[in-house]
Amino acid sequence: MSPLLEARGVTRTLPGPPPVTLVRDVDLAFTRGELVAVTGPSGSGKSSLLYLLGLLDRPSSGRVLVEGRDAAALDRDELAALRLARFGFVFQFHFLLPEFTTLENVLIPMRRLKVRPAQEMAERARALLDGLGLGEAAAKYPEQLSGGMRQRAAIARALANGPAVVLADEPTGNLDTRNAATVFDIFERLALAEGRTVIVVTHDRDLAARTRRRIELVDGRVVADRAAEPVSA
Amino acid sequence: MPAPLFLEIAMGHLRRRRRQTIVSVLGVALGVGFFVAINAMMRGFQQYFVAQIIDVAPHIVVRDEFRLPDLQPALRAFPQGAVEVAGVKPRAEPRGIRGARPMMEELRTLPGVAVAPVLQGQAILAYGTREVSVSLMGIEPERERLVTNIEQDLVEGRLADLRTSANAVIVGAGVAERLGALPGDTVSALSPAGVQLSMKIVGMVETGITAIDSSQAFTLLKTSQVIQERSNVINQVRMRLAEVEQAEPLARRIEERFGYRTESWEETNRNVLSLFVIQNAVMYTVTGAILLVAVFGIYNIISTVVYEKTRDIAILKSLGFRERDVQAVFLAQGLLVGLMGALAGAVVGWGLTELLAQVRIDMGGPVLRGRQGFILAREVWPYLVGGAFAVVAAALAATIPARRAARLNPVDIVRGAA
Numbered sequence: 001m002s003p004l005l006e007a008r009g010v011t012r013t014l015p016g017p018p019p020v021t022l023v024r025d026v027d028l029a030f031t032r033g034e035l036v037a038v039t040g041p042s043g044s045g046k047s048s049l050l051y052l053l054g055l056l057d058r059p060s061s062g063r064v065l066v067e068g069r070d071a072a073a074l075d076r077d078e079l080a081a082l083r084l085a086r087f088g089f090v091f092q093f094h095f096l097l098p099e100f101t102t103l104e105n106v107l108i109p110m111r112r113l114k115v116r117p118a119q120e121m122a123e124r125a126r127a128l129l130d131g132l133g134l135g136e137a138a139a140k141y142p143e144q145l146s147g148g149m150r151q152r153a154a155i156a157r158a159l160a161n162g163p164a165v166v167l168a169d170e171p172t173g174n175l176d177t178r179n180a181a182t183v184f185d186i187f188e189r190l191a192l193a194e195g196r197t198v199i200v201v202t203h204d205r206d207l208a209a210r211t212r213r214r215i216e217l218v219d220g221r222v223v224a225d226r227a228a229e230p231v232s233a
Numbered sequence: 234m235p236a237p238l239f240l241e242i243a244m245g246h247l248r249r250r251r252r253q254t255i256v257s258v259l260g261v262a263l264g265v266g267f268f269v270a271i272n273a274m275m276r277g278f279q280q281y282f283v284a285q286i287i288d289v290a291p292h293i294v295v296r297d298e299f300r301l302p303d304l305q306p307a308l309r310a311f312p313q314g315a316v317e318v319a320g321v322k323p324r325a326e327p328r329g330i331r332g333a334r335p336m337m338e339e340l341r342t343l344p345g346v347a348v349a350p351v352l353q354g355q356a357i358l359a360y361g362t363r364e365v366s367v368s369l370m371g372i373e374p375e376r377e378r379l380v381t382n383i384e385q386d387l388v389e390g391r392l393a394d395l396r397t398s399a400n401a402v403i404v405g406a407g408v409a410e411r412l413g414a415l416p417g418d419t420v421s422a423l424s425p426a427g428v429q430l431s432m433k434i435v436g437m438v439e440t441g442i443t444a445i446d447s448s449q450a451f452t453l454l455k456t457s458q459v460i461q462e463r464s465n466v467i468n469q470v471r472m473r474l475a476e477v478e479q480a481e482p483l484a485r486r487i488e489e490r491f492g493y494r495t496e497s498w499e500e501t502n503r504n505v506l507s508l509f510v511i512q513n514a515v516m517y518t519v520t521g522a523i524l525l526v527a528v529f530g531i532y533n534i535i536s537t538v539v540y541e542k543t544r545d546i547a548i549l550k551s552l553g554f555r556e557r558d559v560q561a562v563f564l565a566q567g568l569l570v571g572l573m574g575a576l577a578g579a580v581v582g583w584g585l586t587e588l589l590a591q592v593r594i595d596m597g598g599p600v601l602r603g604r605q606g607f608i609l610a611r612e613v614w615p616y617l618v619g620g621a622f623a624v625v626a627a628a629l630a631a632t633i634p635a636r637r638a639a640r641l642n643p644v645d646i647v648r649g650a651a
Contacts, residue, residue: 047648056551057644077555084553091647095548099245109552111238157552169647 002068003029004197005053005165010062012048012220022048024220025062030199032164035191037208038201040217046201047169049217053199054087054167055079084113088158092170094150096142102129102153103138109160128156132186148179155186166190168200172207184210239558242549243565246538254570257534260527261574261627262581265619268520269582272619274589275516277610279509286502289440291349291380291471292480294501295487297330298494329466336491337470343483345475349376350467352457358404358432358450360412360420367408367450369422371457371467380473383438383451389416390436395453402456403436407447426462520619524626531570532630535563539638546638547646560639567631568624575620582616 012023023045030036030053038046051057052064055071064071066082074082083089096105106125110116116124129138132152137145145153151171158166168187172180184200184207191198202208216224236244247254305318330336333350340348352371357364374392378384384392388406395401402422404412414420414434422432432452439446458464474480480497488495499506539546546559589607 051644051647054551056647077557080550080553080555080558082553083551087553089548089551091548093544095544097242097245097545097548099242099249108238108549112552112554112558 002065003031004067005030006065006068007049007053007059008063008065010049010052010059010064012045012052012057013060022220023052023059026220026222028053028215028222028225030165030197032197033191033195034197034199034213035187035211036197036199036213036215037211038199038215038217039203039205039208042203044217045220046203046217048220050167050169050199050201054089054165055083056089084109085161086164088155088161088163088166090151090155090158090166090168090171092173094142094154096150096153096157098142101139101141102134102145102156105142105153106156106160109157113161125156125160128159129153132156148175148182151175151179151183152186155183159190164196166196166198168198168202170201170203172202172204180204180207239561240565242562243569246542246562247566247569250534250538253534253537257527257530257570258573258577260530261524261571261623262577264520264524264527265575265578265616265623266581266585267523268619268622269578269615270585270589271516271520272615273582273586273609273611274607275512276612277608279512280610281608282505285441286505287477287498288382289386289442289445290498290501292474292477292498293472293484293487293495295330295336295470295472295491295493295495297328297468299492300488300494329463329468330470330493332491333467333470340470340472340487346483347376347379347473349373349380349471350454351377351469351471352454352461352463352467353469354457354461354463355425356450356460357423358402358408358412358420359423360414360418363412365408365411366448367404368448369402369424369457369460370449370451371454371461372451373454377451377471380471382440386438386440388437388439392436394435395451398433398435400430400432400456401435401452402432403438403451404434405446405449406437406439407443408450409434409437411447422460424460424462426460428460428462430456430460432456524623527574527623528626528630531567531627532633534570535566535631536634536637538566539563539634542638543641543646546641547643550641550643551647556639559641560635563635563638564628564631567627567629567635570631571624571627574627575623578619578623579616582619586611 006029007026010023010026011021014020014022026049038049040046048057052059055064055066058072066086071079071082096102097108100108103122103125106128107121110121110124126135126138129135132155134149134152134156137149137153142150142153151174155171166187172183175183187198187200188210190196200207200211208214213227214224215222302321305321307316307318329352337348337350340346350373354369354371355366356369357366359365372383372395374395378392387403390403392403395403402420404414409415412420416434416437419431419433421429423429438449438451452460454467458466474483477498481499484495484497484500487493549559549562586609590609591606593606
């Protein structure tokens with residue numbers, strides 16, 4: 001069985017002058033239900049690698065495969081469709097649309113996908129919010145929420161279409177320790193209980209220590225890819 | 234059924250920038266409104282003017298003239314030859330339309346066509362020591378009333394009075410004034426042929442057009458033929474049609490058939506009508522400029538929204554929105570502003586038109602005598618054309634920023650915001 005998500009010899013270079021290589025010759029494979037931390041110093045290419053794995057960016061050379069399918073063969077619309085159905089993104093900034101309530105924000109990806117009837121979409125969005133302790137916040141606008149709640153709302157939105165892969169880019173960067181721990185609890189549940197693959201870019205060593213697999217990047221290269229027993233927080 | 238997602242996002246963006254949105258909508262509304270109002274004013278005046286032209290004068294006049302001099306026999310015999318005839322003197326032949334009777338019989342058979350014969354000639358009317366040169370129209374009252382408005386323009390007397398007294402004449406109001414004569418007075422008429430007649434004024438006409446009122450007089454065709462010494466001659470055939478638009482093509486057919494110079498009302502008034510074309514061009518340019526400014530306003534607001542919403546665009550794209558989905562969000566904003574502007578513009582246009590209708594101006598001139606304000610054409614099409622133009626222009630204005638939004642690379646933005 002091919003892995004869920006795979007990078008083969010992926011290199012990403014920004015055209016110059018002078019050309020900057022963000023990611024160098026990375027080979028990685030991820031299977032279902034993995035919780036993975038990607039660490040490394042600033043500018044080591046962590047985020048760039050995440051965007052490549054999430055099909056937001058295309059590699060300069062090498063290939064990204066989703067369930068064995070080469071993403072390079074897909075056009076932009078097909079990539080968008082794949083992201084919509086199979087990927088969920090969480091960024092450092094919550095990126096909730098300020099014109100919509102929390103519930104409506106969670107509904108947006110479902111409404112774009114258009115596979116569930118309206119009633120079911122609303123029920124599912126409520127269930128997602130309830131599951132993340134945001135039942136009270138459903139009718140509120142993002143600006144009325146605290147930072148931790150916003151980030152959880154953003155996670156709920158990432159989960160809207162039941163993605164196989166959740167990609168998080170410094171999701172706890174703007175949060176205090178307690179909220180950061182809550183977010184990580186959620187990621188653990190997504191991976192271990194729900195069988196999603198969760199890849200988290202972080203430079204918080206304490207949080208990274210809670211994952212079973214840790215990948216370390218330096219200058220765009222993978223310098224360590226360790227499987228270890230997670231240290232409970 | 235809820236609104237489509239892209240429309241909901243678009244409306245959310247516009248609601249957020251309420252004041253700017255209102256200003257943009259007002260800009261479009263003013264453009265559309267002014268277009269409607271100015272159009273009503275201009276077209277109202279033009280339609281009134283054309284109606285006046287059409288009512289006052291016959292629709293077609295056949296004259297005893299030719300557009301081109303008759304070909305010389307030598308030229309006719311050798312149409313391809315290098316023939317030149319120099320020093321040709323026009324033949325002195327008695328003027329008048331030859332074969333006028335059969336011609337009129339033939340024209341009368343056309344459906345919706347009224348025909349009247351006229352002998353027009355010069356005469357000098359004298360009353361006491363005053364003399365006025367007039368164009369004396371010899372008419373057949375029963376026929377003339379079918380081709381011109383002379384009967385409605387009579388301010389004193391009746392057309393039939395021409396027949397009840399001998400050598401009766403109806404003069405223009407200006408002619409009467411210059412002569413100092415009143416209906417009932419007898420004036421002396423002298424023609425270029427040297428015939429002098431005593432004529433009794435039995436009526437007065439006032440068309441409102443000074444040039445006509447101060448130079449025309451009407452008498453019976455027979456009387457005119459006597460005073461001009463041209464028995465049984467007519468030099469004009471005047472026609473009125475049920476369908477005014479047919480005047481020009483029919484005039485061309487008549488000229489081709491009979492050879493005489495035949496003028497339709499359009500040809501006679503070509504200078505005025507071409508003035509209207511220029512007037513309209515000015516109007517459309519001005520209202521177009523207003524709309525253009527409004528369109529720049531739309532471009533501005535949507536560009537601003539795109540700039541401010543780059544993060545939202547990035548997240549939408551990372552969530553799996555296609556380029557065309559993002560583009561639709563911003564195109565919809567342009568369309569919404571255009572639509573709201575078109576609707577508000579219809580209200581503004583209607584309001585301005587009714588406001589103009591309230592304006593009272595004392596028009597001293599004789600042409601618009603009796604009118605004390607703007608003549609307004611209340612038509613539906615300017616609302617539709619103005620509205621459609623606004624919506625299309627707004628959509629075009631939104632296209633550029635919408636495409637820019639669609640092309641944004643989410644990675645650049647997410648990286649920058651992190």
